[in-house]
Every structure is written in structure tokens, then in C-alpha cells.
Amino acid sequence: MLLEIRNLSVEFGPVARPLCAVSDVDLEIGAAEIVGIAGESGSGKTTLCAALVRNLPKTARVSGEIRFDGRSVNEMSASELRQLRGREIAMILQNPMTSLDPLFTIGNQLGEVLATRCDVPTARLREREVELLRSVHMTAPEQRLRQYPHELSGGMRQRVLIAMAGSTAPRLLLADEPTTALDATIQEEILVLFRELRDQRGTAIAIVTHDLGVIRRICDRIVIMYAGRIVEEGPVEVVFAAPRHPYTRALLASVPVLDGDRVQLQSIAGQVPNLADLGDFCAFADRCPLAVDQCRTRAPIASAFGDRQRVFCWRAGEVL
């Protein structure tokens, strides 16, 4: 396994009344695998990503273990972390404007990445920069190198970031809401780039998003988070066809579809719970139509189904 997370918990706030942004997460990502991490705001998906590269604020209390390629991320020294971030694990964030420096040209910023991370000699920088932009299908790459971020559209900026992330042929790419700010046709193009990166460089990709459509379109496996915990995980075809956790079912039933007859939407009653108020029981119990007494007293344990599907629900095994 490329990435192994065991019992990861991240807490913030006072020790007596902690806010658990991530609790007891077990997750594995294999080489060249594309995994979608789905969840609503406050479900802990972004905190999970930050924990992977040890990029949490100092106030966070982390427990559990993260192993990348067999090495423990928690025990890495500063120089090992520098090697990890950017070279072995690349990141792409939601807003492509804030990830680029407005004062430097695209060529400047690409050159910096190539020189520091890939040790490209100055004489060959230009050539490699153009190559990189070609690899993400940018039109007129020579001209783009002289442009500033504000001269590019959102989709083109995201392409530049993917080019930067891919320049080191990272083992793992963390993409946090990479397509949320983009139009549908551009989003499709960005997803194609992700798949090319995986196919050509063997990069594993973790896409964090609330858009189930994106996950269905490109991912091999889906991990669904709710209130800081994993509630269900499994191969995309299996989970979308036969979701087992009531939250997954409700989530899929609350999204209108374009094909087929008009269906009645099902909404999920209630609100996402406050992370500070969670007890040691199922976090979805309050909104769950199937909740029984056990759900409100004990945290559900994982039940495994078929091919790598795991569900954290006391009633997952029942035919419903």
C-alpha cells in the first residue's frame, strides 16, 4: 500500500470538550489508484488531507498513524517532510487563484518548481516549461509562460497547477475540490488530465469533493465521510449501485438526475451535527430513518461486504 492510515484522529479546542474533526479513520490508498473522498462541509475531509502532509495548525492534536510508502509521516524530520511535500505528495487546492503568486509570470513559477524540485539546469528550464504546459494541453504554451495568473481563466490556472503538481511525477496527488469553481465542460477536461497523470506517471490520486458526479466519473473507489468519520467505502460501481449506509443512500437520493423519468427527491431531514457535541455513538443517528436504540449508545463497527466494501452501520447487514 502506498498510503496507510490507522486510527487517525484530529482534535481541536479544549481537552475537556474537544472538537473531533477527524475520528478513528482507517484508510488505505494503493499505487496508481484514484480514490474519491466525499463529504459535506465539516465532514473532516480537508482536515484529513492536511494531516496526511502534516500541515495542520499547531493547535491540532493528532493521534494514530500515517505511513507513506512504509515510512511513518509522524516521525519524519523537517528535511524528510520537505522531500515528501511537493515531490512525493503533490497538492492541488480549490481556488487556483490563491495558489499562484499574482506578481510572477506563469513561466517564473513553473521554473521555480522545476529548478528546486526537479533539479532542472537553468539552460533547459524554458524547454521543460513549454513541455509541461503541453502535457496539460495548454494552447500557445510559449505565450502563456509570459502571462500572469490574472490573464488566465480559472480552467487554465488549474491546468498550470496540475502541470506543477505533475512535474515531479509524485506518487500521490491530493486534490481538494479541484473542479468546484469550474464550468462543466472545463471540469471534464481537468478530470481527463488527472486520468492521464495516473496512466502515464502511475500517480495515485485522492480527490476530495462534495460532488458525487466527479467521483463517479473518474474514481476507482469512494470513501464517504460524515462528521469526521468514514461511514462507507468501496469500489465506485458497487457503492453507487448498492449503497448500504443510510447516509450514502440518502445522499444519492437527494441528487436530481438528468436521465430517466423525473423522480421524487428525498431530502435528509435535520442539519449536520456540531462536531463538539458528538458522543461515542453513530453521528448520523439523529437524522437516520433506520436508527434503533443501539445506534444512539454505541459507535458502529465496520462490517465488510464483498469486494472491499466497508460500512459503519449497525444495521448494514440487514436487507432493507
Added chain:
Amino acid sequence: MIATQQNAVAARNSEPLVSLSSLRKEFPARKTSAFGVRRKVVAVDDVAFEIRAGSTFGLVGESGSGKSTIARMILKLERPDAGEVRFEGRGLWQQTRAQEQDYRRNVQAVLQDPYGALSPRLKIRDIIGEPLSVQRKGRAEIDATVARLLQTVGLGKDAGNRYPHQFSGGQRQRIAIARALSVEPRLLVLDEPVSALDVSIRAQILMLLREMQQRLGLTYLFVGHDLAIVRYVSEVVGVMYFGRMVEIGPADDVLRHPRHPYTQRLVSIASMRQALGHERLTGELPNPLAPPSGCHFRMRCPYATERCVDEAPLLRESSDAHRVDVPRGRVDVPRGRVDVPKGLVACHYFAEIEAGTKAATGPKPQRPA
């Protein structure tokens, strides 16, 4: 609620509540140098459609296609450079003062960002009651209306005494809807009302909007980019590309059997009928400062020809007018029916494309100047 009764009656007759004719809006672009030519961006170019009372018109398009500019012109926040917006047959810019006041009451907006839409310093009670005090209603009446509205949108009574920061995004959008409904409007302009919300909350708000429409006989202009959501709420859909309407017609028709190559691409992506990477984005996006001649979509269209370069396609009929059920859903109200317009497509070759006889000729790029 007398106005509600009127709305319900109005919903049944099929006069257009709002009609737009040859609407055009330009914005000046910044000069590149002191001696440069003052250039302009045409945000909306010759757009016309009608919204029938009691129905929902869905306006779809990518960012920059001009859909929000149309919403702002209907809200009377922008003055069109040409063409006219009419409400119940009367032009918005020919209103007397009294008529304008009446119009501003009749038309309300719910916008995308529920965080920016509510004043952080006002209690919810005052936020929802503010439009009523502008209408010079008494304190007792305001309090009663606010309490009723809070209940209508599914918030507790005690919500009135709290501040916006104490609510989640979905709850804030409910508050924004309650405020819009406070003055008993006829038309709600909904500009991406669920885009900023979590998936599980979206369905709640969509269902609330539909229930409100059925109960109060409201008319909606729903601006959105998610085709599935627009199909869920709308009877009629208009698809915009780069300031122009490229296809318009009954929602099911347009979004299940699109005829314009641009709509076809949007639908193909949204429905995931084709595997990822099957349809690649060819060509380039048009430059708003130097729009292409002829059809705006020709630079990305798989079927473009010389004719598309020379001649901008007009909207032509693609299907017959018919009637659709409205409102739909489970709520027990009498179902009405509205006329929907004929399907219209702005493409020279839509019939050939539909028949499968048009060869893929590839996009036609901008000619060098």
C-alpha cells in the same frame, strides 16, 4: 392572504408574467492605453423569452454567458441598452413611481451566497421584517408575518431572536427565502440559490421552493448551471452561450433531447452517457472583447462550416408548442397546466445533426484579422 389567492388564479391563466424582447446589455471594457479605442463587452445579445405565470423558467449557461445579467435586468438593477423587459405587459422603464414601488414588491430575489445576503448585525426577525417596514406595515402585523414565515420555511419560532452567524448555510437560505416572501411577491428571481449549499441541504431547499410555488402560485426565474437541478425545478429551459440564447424549449425536451451542439455537449457531460474523455473540448473559448463573427459556438463546435463563420444562426422552431403539467409533485393542490413555447434552436444544421446526416467538420477558428 388575498394576494395568494390572486396569484393562484393568475397561475392558471397562461398570460406571460414577464416577457423579454430583443434584450441587449453592453458593459464598457477598460482601455488598454490612454489612446486605445474604448471597447465593450456584449453581455446579453438579442435575448427574448417569456415566463408564464405560475411556472419556472430555468436559465442555464456557463460562467460569463450572461445569465446573471438577465436576472439583474429583470430585477431592474441594470437598464438594458436595447429591448425591453415587460411585467404584465408593462415596460419596466416606463413605470411611474407608484408602479415601480409596486414592481419592487412584486419581484424579489434569492441569491447564491447565503452568507453575504444577510446583515450580520440584524436579528433574523428584523431581516425578514425589513421589507415590510419599508412597505410601512405596523409592528403587530410585521411580528405576525415574521412568525408565520419562519414556520413556512421550516425554522423554529425562536429563530427570530437570533443572528445570522448562528445558522448554517441551508438555514440562512431559508431565511433569505422567508425575507423574499415577506412582501408576497409574484415573481422570485433565484440566481444559483442552491450552488453554495451542501448536497443533503440542496434537496431540502429545492423541495421548499417547489412547495412554496405550489402553495402560493409563485413564478420563478431559476438561474443555474447544474442541468439536473434545473430540470428538476423548471418547465421551460433556456440555454445561453456567450450572451446569446442558443436553445429554448420545454425542460424535458431540451435537457433529454438537446438539439444544439452546445446543449448536446453540456447534456452529454452532465448525464455521463459517454465515458470520460470521449468528448474532448476542441478549439478555444471566444474572447469577449473580440467576439467571433457568425455563430459564437463555431470555435468549439464539431460541425462548423464556412456558413457558421459568415452568418449568425437565428432561433428556429424545432418542435411544436404543447402544454405541460404544473405544478408537479406530491403536495395536494389542484394541478394546473401551462403552455410552454415551441422549442427553438439557434443552429444552421440542427435538423441535419439530429438526422445524423451532418458530417463532423471540426471547429472553425477565428480568422486572422
